[in-house]
């Protein structure tokens with residue numbers, strides 16, 4: 001039987017509407033500073049989508065588009081200025097930064113209570129102990145998609161493929177917070193297909209097109225595809241071989257229209273949270 005498609009577009013629209021209504025009803029003034037360095041086309045698309053979402057929600061967004069050759073000092077100076085500006089509630093530095101810049105140092109410079117991506121070490125630490133203000137947008141969005149299925153995480157076998165700091169690791173932590181039995185797989189995992197087949201909830205965050213094939217999926221599983229891969233023909237595709245996996249999974253996210261829009265919706269939510277914390 002074909003899987004239920006988890007409609008990330010519709011679910012993200014509902015989250016954004018809620019954020020918009022909250023801002024309007026509570027008369028909040030919310031501002032997000034978006035910093036982009038260089039002219040990476042994918043980053044440009046992400047930044048434009050984030051700005052559109054801000055507009056929809058009633059969040060004022062200010063873009064700081066810096067040239068590719070920006071120095072580390074200049075970028076840190078801008079972050080300092082934004083940290084000190086009481087009108088700025090959230091600061092987002094679009095990654096990846098050009099190679100000559102030290103991403104880690106830039107993230108650590110952002111004031112933790114304006115760190116709406118939740119990448120700062122202190123926010124990451126707070127996620128570990130379950131005492132957080134912000135959750136990283138992509139894993140938080142994945143959790144919303146899982147909740148939308150009605151499948152309880154508690155007690156379930158959860159497998160996350162990928163161990164990056166921004167997706168895989170926090171994703172595993174959020175599943176653990178909800179009492180999932182969590183396995184993290186990565187490029188050195190032995191018998192990956194066998195491990196994945198155990199999963200009631202399978203999250204793929206690898207960055208390789210069509211990596212998860214039908215033999216890796218337990219019938220009825222919830223399959224969340226975080227991957228965004230651009231094929232030679234210009235089309236986007238996920239990490240999951242959608243056509244065949246959707247024949248056996250219970251629920252599956254499409255790419256595009258799954259996790260991507262959720263990431264932006266959760267950013268909107270984090271920005272409102274930041275404004276409230278600062279108030």
Ligand code: NAD
Nearest residue numbers: 138162163164167186187205206207226227228259260263
């Ligand atoms: P990353 O490159 O930092 O991490 C990829 C992970 O996959 C690594 O931990 C690695 O161990 C694992 N991996 C690589 N090859 C493997 C193999 N053969 N077997 C098992 N594991 C393997 O990437 P990332 O930043 O975590 O992003 C992953 C994907 O998610 C990318 O396609 C990225 O574009 C996408 N992404 C999407 C969103 C969104 O909003 N939808 C947000 C962030 C990232």
